Amino acid sequence: MRKITLAHGSGGSSMQDLIRDLFIKNLGNPLLNKLGDSALIDIGDKKLAYTTDSYVINPIFFPGGDIGKLSVCGTVNDLAVCGARPRYLSLGIIVEEGLDYHDLERIVLSIRYTCSKAGVNIVTGDFKVVEKGGVDKIFINTAGIGEILKGSRLSRNYIKPGDKIIVNGTIGDHAAAIVMARGELRFKSRLFSDCAPLNSLVSSIMCRGIRFMRDPTRGGLATTLNEITPSSGYNIRIDESEVPVKESVRALCEILGFDPLYMANEGKLVAVVSSRVASKILSLMKAHPLGRNSKIIGEVEEAKDKRVYLKTRIGGTRILDVLRGEQLPRIC
Amino acid sequence: MRKITLAHGSGGSSMQDLIRDLFIKNLGNPLLNKLGDSALIDIGDKKLAYTTDSYVINPIFFPGGDIGKLSVCGTVNDLAVCGARPRYLSLGIIVEEGLDYHDLERIVLSIRYTCSKAGVNIVTGDFKVVEKGGVDKIFINTAGIGEILKGSRLSRNYIKPGDKIIVNGTIGDHAAAIVMARGELRFKSRLFSDCAPLNSLVSSIMCRGIRFMRDPTRGGLATTLNEITPSSGYNIRIDESEVPVKESVRALCEILGFDPLYMANEGKLVAVVSSRVASKILSLMKAHPLGRNSKIIGEVEEAKDKRVYLKTRIGGTRILDVLRGEQLPRIC
Numbered sequence: 179m180r181k182i183t184l185a186h187g188s189g190g191s192s193m194q195d196l197i198r199d200l201f202i203k204n205l206g207n208p209l210l211n212k213l214g215d216s217a218l219i220d221i222g223d224k225k226l227a228y229t230t231d232s233y234v235i236n237p238i239f240f241p242g243g244d245i246g247k248l249s250v251c252g253t254v255n256d257l258a259v260c261g262a263r264p265r266y267l268s269l270g271i272i273v274e275e276g277l278d279y280h281d282l283e284r285i286v287l288s289i290r291y292t293c294s295k296a297g298v299n300i301v302t303g304d305f306k307v308v309e310k311g312g313v314d315k316i317f318i319n320t321a322g323i324g325e326i327l328k329g330s331r332l333s334r335n336y337i338k339p340g341d342k343i344i345v346n347g348t349i350g351d352h353a354a355a356i357v358m359a360r361g362e363l364r365f366k367s368r369l370f371s372d373c374a375p376l377n378s379l380v381s382s383i384m385c386r387g388i389r390f391m392r393d394p395t396r397g398g399l400a401t402t403l404n405e406i407t408p409s410s411g412y413n414i415r416i417d418e419s420e421v422p423v424k425e426s427v428r429a430l431c432e433i434l435g436f437d438p439l440y441m442a443n444e445g446k447l448v449a450v451v452s453s454r455v456a457s458k459i460l461s462l463m464k465a466h467p468l469g470r471n472s473k474i475i476g477e478v479e480e481a482k483d484k485r486v487y488l489k490t491r492i493g494g495t496r497i498l499d500v501l502r503g504e505q506l507p508r509i510c
Numbered sequence: 511m512r513k514i515t516l517a518h519g520s521g522g523s524s525m526q527d528l529i530r531d532l533f534i535k536n537l538g539n540p541l542l543n544k545l546g547d548s549a550l551i552d553i554g555d556k557k558l559a560y561t562t563d564s565y566v567i568n569p570i571f572f573p574g575g576d577i578g579k580l581s582v583c584g585t586v587n588d589l590a591v592c593g594a595r596p597r598y599l600s601l602g603i604i605v606e607e608g609l610d611y612h613d614l615e616r617i618v619l620s621i622r623y624t625c626s627k628a629g630v631n632i633v634t635g636d637f638k639v640v641e642k643g644g645v646d647k648i649f650i651n652t653a654g655i656g657e658i659l660k661g662s663r664l665s666r667n668y669i670k671p672g673d674k675i676i677v678n679g680t681i682g683d684h685a686a687a688i689v690m691a692r693g694e695l696r697f698k699s700r701l702f703s704d705c706a707p708l709n710s711l712v713s714s715i716m717c718r719g720i721r722f723m724r725d726p727t728r729g730g731l732a733t734t735l736n737e738i739t740p741s742s743g744y745n746i747r748i749d750e751s752e753v754p755v756k757e758s759v760r761a762l763c764e765i766l767g768f769d770p771l772y773m774a775n776e777g778k779l780v781a782v783v784s785s786r787v788a789s790k791i792l793s794l795m796k797a798h799p800l801g802r803n804s805k806i807i808g809e810v811e812e813a814k815d816k817r818v819y820l821k822t823r824i825g826g827t828r829i830l831d832v833l834r835g836e837q838l839p840r841i842c
Contacts, residue, residue: 180611187605187639200615201635204622209598209633217633219598221657222556230600230653231636234644266541266551268562268653270602273519279512283532290536301541301549302653303533304563307519308840312566314644321562321600321634321653325553508640 189396521728594656
C-alpha cells in the first residue's frame, strides 16, 4: 500500500506532486489554485492576504530562535512577501502531556516578543494536550491575515525578461543552525538561524517596480526559484558566485554534502524587480538591518523553457532543479 | 518542575486557568481577551469573525465522521455561533511518515464533502510530514474567516433575566461515539457522532432576539453554560429532565460514570434567546434537519451569583460546575 514519506513534506518535488494530485485536485478553487504564499481575498473594498503554516521544528529551542518565534515569523513573512501588512494571527498549540510548564512559558514569551516586533496580534487561539508520545513535545500552527499594502501589485505574471533577482542576505543560515543544534556533529560552531519577521524590510522597499517576492523556506532558494519560473514563462539565470553564503555555512554544507541553495531560510526573501529600480531597491534593502548583505544574484532571461540555470563558481552552467527527496526533516 | 497535564487541554477549569495565567497574561489584547469562539475584527466597513482549532481526535475515523469532517465542522461552527457566515478556511495538516496514502485521501475527500455542504472553501494550506512516532497518525488545524451576518448582534452582555436557553438536540452523542469507536468496551452500539456544520441552522434562525450562542464541544453543555454566566452577570437554571439525551448515550454514561452534561458535542449549539421570540426560534430550529430534537432547557434568572443551577430529574437543585480534570482526552 502506498505510504506517505518524509519527502512528501520536504517542500520539494514529491510535495508538489502530492499537493497537485491530492489537495488541488479535490479541494481546488480559484483562490487555492494560485498556490501563493497567501490567498488573496476581497472583503468589501479591501484586499486581504490569508495564510497558514504548521511548525514542527526539532529542536524547539535553537540558536537564533525557538518554535514560538518561528511560528510568528513564518506566517508574518508569508503575508509580507505577498505585499501585505500582517495584522491578525491565530495560534493553535498542541503539546504532549508532561511538557515542562517552563518550556511552554518560554515559547509563549517568545511569541509575545516576536509579535510585538512584527506589529501583529494573536487574536484567537486553541490549546490541545495529547497523551505522552502523541506528539513530539510541541507543534504550533499559526494562520494570519494581512491587509494588502496600497500600491502593491505583485504577481509572477508581471515578471519580464531583464528583471533582476535580489536576495536580502546569506542563505542557508537557518538549516545550518538547526543541523548544529541537533548535536549530531562533534564540533562547535557559531551558527545562528536567520529567523526574523520581514514585514518592516518589505514595507521599506515596496514600490511599483517589484514584480514578485517569495520567502525561500523548505526547499531553499533553488526550489523557490523553480516555483517562480513556470508561471512567469521565462528562464531565470543565477550567478553562484554572487549568492551570499556564510563561510561557516559553506563549510558545514561541504562536510555534510548539502547544497546551500537547497537549505531552508526563515528570514530571507527573494525579490524579482524591474531592472529600472533594481539598484534603488538594493540600496534600500542594504539600509535595513535585515538586508545588509543583500545582493543581486541573477536575472530573468528571454528564453522560455521555464528553467532555472546556475552559472557555477567555476564558470560552467547547469540546470538548478527543484529539491528531490528530503534534505532535513522538521526544519520548520 | 511543573508539567502540562491532559487536564490543561480538557476545556475545563485547568485549561481556563492556563489560558488566563499564561496566554491572556502574555499575549492579551482587546480582541483576544474576549475569549469568544471567534475574534471579531473590523476590515473597512465589514466585520469579520476569525477563529482557529487544532484537531487531534483519536480514532481518526469514527461512526458519523472522521478528523477531516470534524476539522471543517468545528471551525465552521465556531464562526456560525458568532453570527458569521463562514467563508474561507485555512488547512494545516501534520502527518506521520508511513501513514497510508489511502487514509489521507479519505480524509481529504471528507474535507471536500464537508466544505461543499457548509459552503466554504479551503483557500490556503500547509502540509508537514514528521518522522514515525513524531505525531500520532494525523493532526489537522483549520482557521476560518466568516462575514458577520447583517442584523447579527450577539454578546453575553445582552443576556437578560427571563431569556430562554435552547439546545438543538440530544447532547453527548459525539463523545459517546468516540468512546465506543475506541473499542475498549465489549458491547456493540449504534452510536453516531453528531458532527455537522451548523451554519445553515444558524442562518435559518438568526434574528434580533438571539442574545448569544456557543457550541458546547470540549467540556460539554455544563462547561459552556459556565462560560456564559460570568460575563452575563446572571444565573442560569437548567431543568435536567428537559435536556435531550439519547437512551443509548445515557446508558453508556451510566456504565462509565460519565455525565452527559459534560460530554463533548460537535453538531450542537446553545442559544440564549429573548423569551419573546423563544417559541418562534424553537419552531424554526425544529424545522431544520439539525434541530429536530431542539428543546428549551432552562432560563436566565434574576439572581446574580453567576452560577449555573441544575434542577435535577428527582426534583432537587444543585450547582452545575465547570468540568474539573479531564473526562476524555483527544475527543476533538
